[in-house]
C-alpha cells in the first residue's frame with residue numbers, strides 16, 4: 017500500500033488580529049473591514065519559508081526514522097534563494113544523509129500537491145521508498161490590502177512511503193493551464209492581482225470543479241465516495257458555493273481556516289488536509305485539491321495506522337500555541353514595511369564566507385556537536401579535546417545532534433543596546449539535559465517569559481541577513497517549549513508544609529485540597545464539633561479530607577485537636593513536626609458561631625467564640641511562628657469577617673474576635689518581617705455550614721468556597737510579598753480592605769483646644785478625603801507630629817461648570833425610541849458602549865428576538881464594543897457625524913466583531 021505515512025505542521029506563534037489592521041488602516045481602506053474576522057498567522061522577524069519548512073518537517077518526523085528518507089521536496093513561492101537550493105538547506109538542518117534527491121518546487125500555489133503526486137508516483141514506480149514533502153509560504157503584501165487580511169504564514173509537511181501508511185493513495189488527476197489570477201515577476205516583492213471576480217468565478221469557480229469531476233471520471237467515483245473535501249479558497253462564500261455545486265454537503269467541506277490563521281499559500285492545501293487527517297477515522301475518504309495555474313486532485317482513504325501515529329503538534333497544536341498581537345506597527349516593522357533607524361552598529365559587515373559555511377555546515381545548519389567516546393560527555397561545538405576536565409581525551413568525539421536534545425535556560429539577559437528588530441535582544445546560555453551547553457539567542461518569547469530553568473527547544477531561525485548580497489544566514493535559537501512558561505509561572509508549594517485549622521469542611525477543606533494539589537504536605541486539623549462548637553468532637557471530617565487528598569496523590573495527616581486551648585495549638589504544630597519535620601504555612605480558619613443580640617450575649621457565648629477564633633489563632637500560630645523564625649520563612653493567614661470589619665447585628669462576640677485577629681496580624685507582620693514571614697488576613701464570603709441559614713439560598717448557590725481559595729493560595733505562596741494586608745474574597749471578586757487615616761486638622765498646639773473648636777471643625781476632622789494608610793504605630797505617631805498642610809478647597813463637581821453638559825442617558829433613551837424592530841429579524845447581538853468625557857459611562861444594548869433593551873453598565877460578553885467621547889456620541893446621535901466618518905477619523909474605536917457594528921445604522925435612526 018502506498019500513501020501518506022506521517023504529517024507535521026508549523027504555524028508561527030504570532031497571530032495578528034485583523035481588527036488591528038482595520039483600526040490602523042481602516043481610515044484609508046474602509047472596505048477591508050468586510051474580511052476583518054479573526055486573526056492571521058504572522059512570522060516572527062527571524063522566520064521565513066525555510067525556517068517554517070524545517071519546523072513542519074521536524075514535526076512530521078516525530079517517531080519516524082529519518083535515515084529511511086531518500087528524497088526531500090520543498091514547495092514554496094517565497095523561497096529566500098533563487099539559485100542555491102533551498103531544499104538543500106532544509107535537508108542540512110534536518111541533518112539528513114547526502115545520498116538523496118532534494119528539489120525545490122515553486123512558482124505556483126498548487127506546487128505542494130504537484131510535489132506530492134511526483135513523490136507518490138516515484139514510490140509507486142519502485143524507485144524510492146520514503147519521501148518527505150514540505151511546503152511553506154510567507155507571502156508579502158502592501159499594507160491596507162485585502163490580501164494582507166486573507167494571507168497567513170505557515171508550513172506543512174507530509175511523508176509518503178509504502179510502510180505504515182495512514183492514508184492510502186487511490187489516484188490523482190491534474191490540470192495544467194496558464195490561468196493567471198495573480199503573478200509575481202522575478203524581481204518583484206508583491207503579487208500583482210487581477211480583479212477578484214476573475215479569480216473567484218473563472219479561477220476557483222471553474223477550475224476546481226473541473227479537476228474534481230475529472231478525478232471522479234478517472235476513478236469511477238462520485239461525491240458519495242468522499243467524506244471530506246479539501247481545497248483552499250480564501251473567499252469564504254465561494255469556498256462554500258463550490259462545494260455545493262459539486263454536490264457536497266456542508267459537513268464534508270473542510271474549513272478554510274480564515275479566522276484562525278489565514279491562507280498559508282503553497283502550504284495551505286496540506287494545512288487543511290492535515291487538519292482533516294487529525295480528525296479522521298479509519299476508512300474515511302478524503303479528496304484533496306491544490307489550485308494554481310490549473311489544479312491537482314488527489315484521493316485518499318484513511319487507514320487504521322492513523323491511530324498509532326506518535327503525538328505531535330500538527331495543525332491543532334500549532335494553532336493552540338499562539339500569542340495574539342494587535343501591535344500593527346510591529347507587523348509593519350517585521351515585514352519591512354516601516355523603515356526605522358537601526359543605528360551605526362547595524363552597519364557592521366554581514367558578508368558570509370561560504371568556505372566556512374561549507375566546512376562547518378553540519379555544525380551551523382545541523383546543530384551537530386560532539387560526544388566523547390571515552391566519558392560520554394556531549395559538547396558544542398565539537399573540538400579535538402573533550403571538555404570534561406576529568407577526561408580531556410583527544411580525538412574522541414563522535415557526531416552528536418543537539419537539535420532535538422531537551423534543554424533549560426541556564427543564564428539569560430535582555431539587551432536593549434544590541435541591534436534587534438524586536439528589542440530587547442534576549443540571549444544567554446542553555447544547558448542540555450543530557451550534557452552540553454551553548455550560548456544562544458532566545459526567540460518566540462518575551463523577556464518576562466524567560467527564567468532560569470525554563471524548558472526550551474532548539475529551532476532553526478534566520479540569524480543574519482546580508483541585503484546587499486541577498487544572503488541569509490541561518491542558525492539555531494532557543495524557543496520556550498509550548499506551555500513551559502505557564503508551567504513555570506504556576507504557583508507551587510512543593511516541599512512546603514501547611515497547617516489548616518478547621519479544614520474538615522467548608523473553606524478550610526478547599527484550601528487543603530488546593531495546597532495539596534500544588535505539592536504541599538498538609539495537616540488537616542478539625543475538631544469535628546457542632547456549628548456552635550458544642551458537643552463531642554468527631555474525627556471523621558478531618559479524616560475524610562485526608563482521604564480526598566490521598567486520592568489525588570497528595571500527602572496529608574489528620575489532627576483532631578481543639579484550637580481553643582494552648583495544648584491543642586501545640587499538639588497541632590507537633591503533628592506537623594512529627595509527620596513532616598517543619599511548618600511553612602498556617603491558615604487560621606477554624607470557626608464557630610453563637611449569635612445573639614448584645615444584651616442576651618451571656619459570658620459563655622462571648623468567651624467560646626473568642627476562644628476559637630482569636631485565642632485559637634494565638635494558640636496555633638505561636639508555636640508555629642517559632643519554627644518559621646528559626647528557618648527564616650513563613651506564610652500565615654488570619655480569617656476575619658465582614659462582621660468584624662463593618663459590623664453585623666447579633667454578632668458582637670464574633671465581630672470582636674474577628675477584628676481582634678486583624679490586630680494580631682498588624683503586630684505580627686512587624687515581628688515576622690525580617691524573617692520573611694508574611695502575615696495576611698482574608699475576609700471570605702462563601703456558602704458553608706456557617707452561612708447556610710444566614711444567606712438566601714439563591715445567593716449561596718453562587719458562593720462556592722472555591723472562589724475564595726485562589727486568593728488564599730496566592731497569599732500563602734513564595735511569590736506573595738504583601739504582609740499585613742486584608743482582602744475581601746468571594747464569588748470571584750477580590751479587593752483590599754484597609755484602615756485609613758484622614759488628613760484631619762491641626763488645632764491649637766500651645767493652648768489647649770476647646771470643645772467648641774472641635775465642634776466648629778468637626779467636618780475637617782471627620783473627612784476621609786485624602787486619607788492615607790499608615791504602616792504601624794510609629795508611622796501614626798509621626799503623622800500626629802507632622803500634620804499635613806490644610807487641604808485645598810475641593811474642586812467643584814464636574815457638570816457644574818467643567819462638565820460637558822451632555823446627558824448621555826437621555827441620548828440612549830432617545831436611541832432606544834428609534835429602534836427599528838422590523839430590521840432586527842434574526843439579529844442576536846450585544847453592543848457595549850463606552851462613552852468617555854464628563855457625561856460618559858458604560859451602557860449596553862441587547863438586541864434579540866426583534867427587541868432591544870438598553871441598560872447602563874457593562875455586559876459580560878459583548879459582541880462588539882464601541883468607544884467614543886460624549887460630545888462625538890452626541891454628534892453621531894444627532895445625525896451630524898456619520899458613524900463611518902467617526903470611525904475613519906479615529907473618533908469611534910470599535911473592538912470585537914467589527915462587522916456587527918455596521919448593523920447599528922440599520923437598526924437605529926440617528
Ligand code: NAI
Nearest residue numbers: 518521522523542543544578579605606607657701702704
Ligand atoms: P465551616 O463551619 O464549614 O468550617 C469551620 C470548621 O472549623 C468546621 O469544620 C469546624 O468543625 C471547625 N472547628 C470549629 N471549631 C473548631 C475548633 N475549636 N478546633 C478545630 N476545628 C474547629 O465554616 P466556614 O464558612 O468554612 O468558615 C471558615 C472560616 O471562615 C471561619 O473562621 C469563619 O468564621 C470564616 N468566615 C466565613 C464566612 C463565610 O461566608 N463562610 C464569612 C466570614 C468569615
